Amino acid sequence: MVEAKKGLAGKFTTAMPQPRPDGPLFFLAKLMTKMHVALYRLSKGRLGGRMDAARLLVLHHRGAKTGQPRATPVIYLEDGPNLVVVASMGGQDVNPAWYHNLRAHPEIEVDIRGQRRPVRARLATAEETTALWPQLSRMWPAFEDYKKRTDREFPVFLLEPR
Template sequence: MSAEPIDSPTGWVREHIDRYVSSDGVHGHEWNGTTTLLLTTTGRRSGEPRRTALIYQRAGEDYVVVAAQGGAPTHPAWYLNLQARPEVQVQVAGDRFTARARTADEAERARLWPVMTEAWPDYDQYQTRTSRRIPVVVLERL
């Protein structure tokens, strides 16, 4: 991914990303009592790099994010992108690296969901808004 990423079209997310990038994660890594990372996927149709900010937690050496989209009936675009192309770019504070993304299996999800809801309790509410099983995604540094 050599081109400049296209940031989330959501205004407040785009502003969050701008602060995060311009401060090398000093502003934006900690957000509303939790931590966020920047995830850059490759567009499954466009081939363009797409960047969004996501709440994360650690699971050993891995990073964990949730494809909640506020409980929308469909998966977020970033999740669909990484399903098609699982190699992603990640920024955690000032640390930038390549990772492989994968959806947690059911046993892993059962273990990681409470970790993520402790970091962001609204995830439980988001799950009640949708009939889809909200995916938990594991990012493994390459």
């Protein structure tokens, strides 16, 4: 694993407040996410596949209430056969929507560089989170800055092959 320094994307995400789900910039953030996913898909992850040195995957999941398909780019860490993602939402006081979606519908797919694979999402135990956190924060140093913005614990998901 490449140890990352906080690069341009990490500096930007920690300097700018994340748009609140009820705020006017949230629509813009959703639009940018859709564009990011489209670029990622078209290029098979060659474009939009990294945030600084951290790798991105696209979660393909369903809305917890609506069941509608969703696609969300997230930073991930490989841990043996599993993938690890953090529901940090930039340090906001609430979990991202995809957290609730994975809890409601854990059978999902991930897209990594144009390769889709089925996985089952499960919350990491406290022990697993403690063991994984040093690797996660080395990979994406902005996680530590996000933690300073909130009192909530960031849920960590293991995405296990199925």
